[in-house]
Amino acid sequence: MSQELRLTREDVERVARLAHLGLTDEEKEHLQRDLSLILEAFDRLREVLTEGVEPTTHLVPQESVLRPDTVRPSLPQGQVLANAPETRDGFFRVPRILEES
Amino acid sequence: MAEAQLEMLDLGDLEAVIGLEVHVELATQSKLFCGCATTFGAPPNTQVCPVCLGLPGTLPVLNARAVEYAVKAGLALGCQITERSLFARKNYFYPDLPKAYQISQHERPLCRNGAVTITTPEGLRRIGIVRVHLEEEAGKLVHSGDSIIGSEATHVDYNRAGIPLIEIVTAPDLRSPEEARLFLEELRTILRYIGVSDVRMEEGSLRCDANISLRPKGSTALGTKTEVKNMNSFRAVVRALTYEAQRQAEVIRSGEAVRPETRAWDEARQVTVAMRAKEEADDYRYFTEPDLVPLVLTQERIEGWRAELPELPAARRERFVASYGLPEYDASVLTSSRLVADFFEAVAQEVGDAKLASNWVMGEVLRWAKTEGGEVVELPVSVQGLAELLGLLRQGVINQAAAKSVLEEMVASGRGAREIVAERGLEQISDRSELEALVDRVIAENPKPVEDIRAGQTKAIGFLMGQVMRLSQGKANPQQVRELLHERLGVGG
Numbered sequence: 001m002s003q004e005l006r007l008t009r010e011d012v013e014r015v016a017r018l019a020h021l022g023l024t025d026e027e028k029e030h031l032q033r034d035l036s037l038i039l040e041a042f043d044r045l046r047e048v049l050t051e052g053v054e055p056t057t058h059l060v061p062q063e064s065v066l067r068p069d070t071v072r073p074s075l076p077q078g079q080v081l082a083n084a085p086e087t088r089d090g091f092f093r094v095p096r097i098l099e100e101s
Numbered sequence: 102m103a104e105a106q107l108e109m110l111d112l113g114d115l116e117a118v119i120g121l122e123v124h125v126e127l128a129t130q131s132k133l134f135c136g137c138a139t140t141f142g143a144p145p146n147t148q149v150c151p152v153c154l155g156l157p158g159t160l161p162v163l164n165a166r167a168v169e170y171a172v173k174a175g176l177a178l179g180c181q182i183t184e185r186s187l188f189a190r191k192n193y194f195y196p197d198l199p200k201a202y203q204i205s206q207h208e209r210p211l212c213r214n215g216a217v218t219i220t221t222p223e224g225l226r227r228i229g230i231v232r233v234h235l236e237e238e239a240g241k242l243v244h245s246g247d248s249i250i251g252s253e254a255t256h257v258d259y260n261r262a263g264i265p266l267i268e269i270v271t272a273p274d275l276r277s278p279e280e281a282r283l284f285l286e287e288l289r290t291i292l293r294y295i296g297v298s299d300v301r302m303e304e305g306s307l308r309c310d311a312n313i314s315l316r317p318k319g320s321t322a323l324g325t326k327t328e329v330k331n332m333n334s335f336r337a338v339v340r341a342l343t344y345e346a347q348r349q350a351e352v353i354r355s356g357e358a359v360r361p362e363t364r365a366w367d368e369a370r371q372v373t374v375a376m377r378a379k380e381e382a383d384d385y386r387y388f389t390e391p392d393l394v395p396l397v398l399t400q401e402r403i404e405g406w407r408a409e410l411p412e413l414p415a416a417r418r419e420r421f422v423a424s425y426g427l428p429e430y431d432a433s434v435l436t437s438s439r440l441v442a443d444f445f446e447a448v449a450q451e452v453g454d455a456k457l458a459s460n461w462v463m464g465e466v467l468r469w470a471k472t473e474g475g476e477v478v479e480l481p482v483s484v485q486g487l488a489e490l491l492g493l494l495r496q497g498v499i500n501q502a503a504a505k506s507v508l509e510e511m512v513a514s515g516r517g518a519r520e521i522v523a524e525r526g527l528e529q530i531s532d533r534s535e536l537e538a539l540v541d542r543v544i545a546e547n548p549k550p551v552e553d554i555r556a557g558q559t560k561a562i563g564f565l566m567g568q569v570m571r572l573s574q575g576k577a578n579p580q581q582v583r584e585l586l587h588e589r590l591g592v593g594g
Binding site for chain 1 (some may be wrong): 129130131134135137138144146147148149150151154162163164165166167168174185187192194195196225242243244254255256258259347384386389391394395396397398400
């Protein structure tokens with residue numbers, strides 16, 4: 001079946017890896033089919049002539065919503081750290097993150 | 102591999118191709134998308150709120166001042182400003198990024214196609230600016246242990262997360278680590294002139310990553326590049342790029358291929374270390390930020406900001422050379438800080454002698470100036486104070502040596518030049534008969550040098566000059582003393 005699909009299983013695994021998602025074999029198969037169908041739907045949209053048309057990035061007819069550069073109160077440190085699994089001296093503490101290759 | 106040889110990067114028939122990505126924190130009061138303060142050095146995690154922590158249900162609102170600063174930076178770097186620019190999400194997982202995406206710009210950055218001209222020993226070089234865009238700063242990671250590598254745990258402070266940044270991307274137009282340094286210095290000067298950033302590398306308000314590759318001299322193709330990160334000073338940039346160029350040259354000469362990878366500069370060991378292979382890590386799955394509507398700027402708005410820009414360093418340098426007749430070098434020292442340049446111009450105008458003002462500002466004034474992170478932040482005297490002193494010097498009331506010591510006292514006590522001169526009796530002796538008496542006495546007391554001079558060894562005149570100055574306690578008018586000595590001893594000139 002995978003011959004007709006737009007995405008390979010490897011594509012799905014790669015996207016899952018980038019999104020830090022752990023997928024079961026069943027889910028991968030399911031997503032391979034679903035995502036391929038979505039891409040096919042977009043293929044159909046691509047047939048519409050859009051030359052000279054501004055890309056629609058937002059559906060609200062609004063632009064340039066700005067705020068003045070004024071400082072407002074932040075949260076107390078205790079509240080900031082309240083949900084952290086591990087803290088030390090006011091910092092969030094996480095496992096070391098850099099691997100030398 | 103040997104430590105980088107800073108002074109002698111010799112790549113033989115290869116040349117380096119370098120492009121920089123510079124991140125500069127904008128000097129706004131509040132963050133880019135929320136009202137948290139941006140003050141440097143606050144206790145960890147005390148300047149954060151639900152927005153910059155990326156908590157569910159929050160929405161970013163763009164800081165108007167950050168937009169103004171970013172556009173002004175773009176204009177000062179000669180860029181075109183995008184009238185309708187967009188924000189995008191750059192997705193990656195890293196503990197310094199609470200939302201797991203950074204709000205940045207991808208397509209349609211705020212500024213494009215600029216250039217900065219740098220002065221190198223080989224002449225002027227134009228370094229292209231590909232883009233300048235607005236984005237939010239990430240949090241700060243503090244690694245336990247001595248270096249980023251080999252640390253046990255990482256501590257995260259999100260005070261910095263959400264501070265507005267501009268990312269400035271150059272074209273691969275730089276040809277040596279030294280040119281990279283010159284570019285960064287010029288960039289820093291420009292950004293300080295327009296007042297959009299403190300640009301302090303040691304506080305992290307300017308950070309620089311570099312892409313570097315080698316190619317045979319004369320070739321126009323690009324070789325495989327590596328990206329070098331973690332350079333924390335201009336010196337580190339030069340050292341890291343020098344090391345990396347030498348490393349790549351060795352790889353190429355040994356017949357191997359340079360691997361495309363990201364490398365970290367290890368300051369302690371003075372080497373670059375491979376961090377990760379590039380391909381996969383660079384897939385950021387950008388998409389337009391749905392929470393921020395397009396930023397639309399009218400030409401009127403943009404031109405209004407352009408009109409607010411001060412005269413930029415390069416233009417000011419040229420003007421100093423053209424209208425004050427200063428040497429290039431002097432002009433570039435004086436214009437390296439807006440504060441110093443303004444001070445010099447005011448003094449020059451007040452005194453009516455640009456060369457004199459330039460010598461004194463560059464020498465004595467800068468010697469006593471207060472600097473922070475290589476930037477002059479406070480001058481030791483007022484414009485009127487220095488002008489008064491130089492006025493006395495020009496009128497011949499005091500001589501050069503006395504003027505220097507008066508300035509020193511002005512700096513220490515904050516008192517005026519005239520007052521100090523009067524109190525210490527430093528007025529120069531210009532009265533002819535008084536000087537004649539001094540000169541005659543020195544001639545009478547030094548028969549041997551006088552004989553030498555009469556025999557043609559005119560060098561000894563300097564010695565006699567010194568004696569007269571000593572006798573007068575430094576107050577004799579040196580030019581008149583010289584003339585009198587020549588006259589008395591029958592020496593020409």
